[in-house]
Amino acid sequence: MIRRNFIKRTLIFFAASTLYSLMGNHVVFGKTRKIFKKYLRPPGALPEKDFLATCINCHRCGQACPSDCIQYINDPLNPSMHDTPYINPRQKACILCMKCTQACPSGSLQRIDNDDSDSIHKHVKMGIAVVDTNICNSYNGYSCGVCIRACPLGEETLKTGNWERPIVNPDNCVGCGLCEQSCIHYPQAIRVEPI
Amino acid sequence: MITKFRRLIQWSIFLGIILITVLNYYENQKVKYGGELVIQESPILRTVDKIFGQLENRTKIVTFLQGDVWSFQIGSIKITDPLAFIGNISRTKAIYWPLFLAALIPIILTILLGKVFCSWICPMGLLFELNAKLRTVLQKFALPLGNFTLPPWCKYIVLGGGIFTGLVWGAHYFFLIYPPKIISGEIYFSVIKSSLGYGVAFLFLLLAIELFLAPRFWCRSLCPGGALYTLLSQFRFLRIKNDLNRCTNCGICDTLCPYDITPSKGKLSLECDHCSLCITKCPVKSLSFKMPNRTHTPGVCIWLILTMCLFFNATTASAHHIRGLPHYGYSENYPQTPTYEEIRVVDDWKVNFSYIKIFETKNCDLAVYLKNTKTGKPYAGKIRFKVFGEREDPEASPYYDTHFDPTNTFRVGWAYELDGVYIVRAQFFDEGKEYIEDFRMQIGKVGFNPLWWAIPGIFVLILIILIAVKQRRSSK
Numbered sequence: 001m002i003r004r005n006f007i008k009r010t011l012i013f014f015a016a017s018t019l020y021s022l023m024g025n026h027v028v029f030g031k032t033r034k035i036f037k038k039y040l041r042p043p044g045a046l047p048e049k050d051f052l053a054t055c056i057n058c059h060r061c062g063q064a065c066p067s068d069c070i071q072y073i074n075d076p077l078n079p080s081m082h083d084t085p086y087i088n089p090r091q092k093a094c095i096l097c098m099k100c101t102q103a104c105p106s107g108s109l110q111r112i113d114n115d116d117s118d119s120i121h122k123h124v125k126m127g128i129a130v131v132d133t134n135i136c137n138s139y140n141g142y143s144c145g146v147c148i149r150a151c152p153l154g155e156e157t158l159k160t161g162n163w164e165r166p167i168v169n170p171d172n173c174v175g176c177g178l179c180e181q182s183c184i185h186y187p188q189a190i191r192v193e194p195i
Numbered sequence: 196m197i198t199k200f201r202r203l204i205q206w207s208i209f210l211g212i213i214l215i216t217v218l219n220y221y222e223n224q225k226v227k228y229g230g231e232l233v234i235q236e237s238p239i240l241r242t243v244d245k246i247f248g249q250l251e252n253r254t255k256i257v258t259f260l261q262g263d264v265w266s267f268q269i270g271s272i273k274i275t276d277p278l279a280f281i282g283n284i285s286r287t288k289a290i291y292w293p294l295f296l297a298a299l300i301p302i303i304l305t306i307l308l309g310k311v312f313c314s315w316i317c318p319m320g321l322l323f324e325l326n327a328k329l330r331t332v333l334q335k336f337a338l339p340l341g342n343f344t345l346p347p348w349c350k351y352i353v354l355g356g357g358i359f360t361g362l363v364w365g366a367h368y369f370f371l372i373y374p375p376k377i378i379s380g381e382i383y384f385s386v387i388k389s390s391l392g393y394g395v396a397f398l399f400l401l402l403a404i405e406l407f408l409a410p411r412f413w414c415r416s417l418c419p420g421g422a423l424y425t426l427l428s429q430f431r432f433l434r435i436k437n438d439l440n441r442c443t444n445c446g447i448c449d450t451l452c453p454y455d456i457t458p459s460k461g462k463l464s465l466e467c468d469h470c471s472l473c474i475t476k477c478p479v480k481s482l483s484f485k486m487p488n489r490t491h492t493p494g495v496c497i498w499l500i501l502t503m504c505l506f507f508n509a510t511t512a513s514a515h516h517i518r519g520l521p522h523y524g525y526s527e528n529y530p531q532t533p534t535y536e537e538i539r540v541v542d543d544w545k546v547n548f549s550y551i552k553i554f555e556t557k558n559c560d561l562a563v564y565l566k567n568t569k570t571g572k573p574y575a576g577k578i579r580f581k582v583f584g585e586r587e588d589p590e591a592s593p594y595y596d597t598h599f600d601p602t603n604t605f606r607v608g609w610a611y612e613l614d615g616v617y618i619v620r621a622q623f624f625d626e627g628k629e630y631i632e633d634f635r636m637q638i639g640k641v642g643f644n645p646l647w648w649a650i651p652g653i654f655v656l657i658l659i660i661l662i663a664v665k666q667r668r669s670s671k
Binding site for chain 2: 074
């Protein structure tokens with residue numbers, strides 16, 4: 001009787017734990033494949049796995065953010081990522097003030113100083129902007145150039161081509177997403193792809 | 196007297212969290228381009244502006260306190276809940292020293308004073324106590340309230356389970372179930388994002404269970420934070436002791452104690468969180484806080500001061516200038532942001548569906564962009580749209596033709612009559628194969644999904660079954 005109970009309990013425990021870990025991987029069953037969504041993390045974030053391990057979900061980065069761009073994943077089906085910060089640059093992009101990195105208590109956002117732009121160039125790498133030439137206005141006959149004017153890092157990062165065509169320099173782009181926020185086409189032609 | 200003082204501290208911390216969040220939000224709006232509009236719109240922020248707006252050191256004063264009970268910052272000193280630290284260690288298998296220093300103050304306080312966090316600081320503890328008072332009111336109306344109890348060692352399983360899952364799978368659940376963390380998170384969401392997270396459902400579930408089924412069961416037997424504090428305060432210096440010479444064995448304290456400890460027997464067990472209910476309600480004043488003689492007070496004080504000094508090195512003052520603002524002043528109603536966007540991959544095609552609700556009209560602009568994932572070229576054929584309500588028959592509504600934009604997107608304008616959930620069906624052909632893709636589109640205010648009631652319902656059902664089983668066993 002005791003042994004049977006023991007076996008039953010271990011089985012239930014392992015079933016429950018496997019379910020829990022499956023939920024973390026965001027498995028979606030359906031006829032169409034959903035893209036595994038990568039989130040754009042705030043500046044100074046560790047690599048995704050370390051970031052999820054170190055983040056203590058305290059909302060301090062969001063409280064410190066003056067542009068209200070940091071949002072929190074609110075998905076009960078995805079408990080390993082629940083309540084972790086991300087940025088949706090289309091709604092509100094990061095303005096690279098680095099206040100969140102100074103507020104973070106757990107080191108999942110590494111501390112970066114905002115004294116000169118060199119430290120931002122050196123340490124921030126949230127993602128890389130990618131231009132979709134199929135739908136970009138400037139590549140299809142309308143001169144636009146909004147993203148070039150929105151870029152805070154200047155000509156070395158988002159170069160102007162002929163007819164104001166944006167050309168991204170992936171080495172310099174930090175992935176703040178101001179270009180994506182400013183894009184007047186929808187779906188947006190310039191996107192920040194998280195690293 | 197002590198209970199009133201404690202209640203005052205609890206309320207001030209609960210309201211303080213709200214105030215700190217509002218102040219930080221105010222400061223963020225103040226330094227932001229276009230933030231003055233937000234301040235003028237909200238009456239609360241306007242009054243804050245009247246008080247703090249003219250001060251010279253506004254930034255320093257307003258952001259002197261930051262955070263909540265889960266993670267707090269006074270000036271440059273950071274304080275973090277020990278449970279966050281333990282969870283962090285279990286996931287990373289390494290100690291991040293600034294976080295350790297941040298967790299040190301509460302750890303030392305707990306070692307010295309016992310589980311004071313639970314009864315003096317925890318904002319959820321306050322709500323649970325008020326909830327227990329409401330329960331006594333309900334009892335006066337002779338409602339059939341359950342009296343289900345769980346053994347107190349359950350909380351160590353909850354704590355150990357979280358550490359175990361953190362060690363094995365790299366994910367723990369403390370932040371999902373720890374009520375002070377959830378309530379401070381919800382305060383943050385309600386102030387800054389003016390919305391609420393799923394945590395509210397959990398809190399209300401707990402309050403409902405405590406009210407109707409099991410009084411104070413969370414603090415007593417499930418809270419992982421309480422378990423950690425009990426373990427930390429095994430050798431606490433401050434204890435409540437009963438003077439057995441004075442005690443008349445009236446038993447008032449035994450019935451009052453929320454942790455089912457019996458203070459009348461003299462020494463209180465380590466479950467005690469120093470709520471001091473028994474001290475104030477004792478008619479002969481035989482119970483009191485006692486410091487045992489074995490304390491090495493000067494040594495402890497030096498140790499405390501030294502560790503406090505370490506915190507001043509942990510962080511420096513933050514720089515506060517903002518740059519990188521684009522040349523446009525983007526406000527809330529920035530028109531290029533799509534209301535909704537969804538990306539799918541169907542065979543070779545990456546389907547991007549988005550729509551924009553046109554302001555103050557009942558019109559929507561739907562757009563589909565198809566890109567071949569292999570060649571990177573856009574789709575050049577025809578796409579047809581169909582929009583129907585969630586509960587309508589899909590066959591009844593006709594297909595619309597789209598107009599092809601020069602920038603390779605397919606667009607169609609669509610007008611709706613009622614707010615609600617609609618399904619957009621896009622039909623396109625590739626190499627003779629027909630593809631039909633459905634997208635969910637939510638417009639305006641949609642009512643509360645009644646399925647959410649299922650979650651608390653299931654919990655209540657499980658508890659009722661447990662009670663029934665228990666009663667049947669006891670009757671046998």
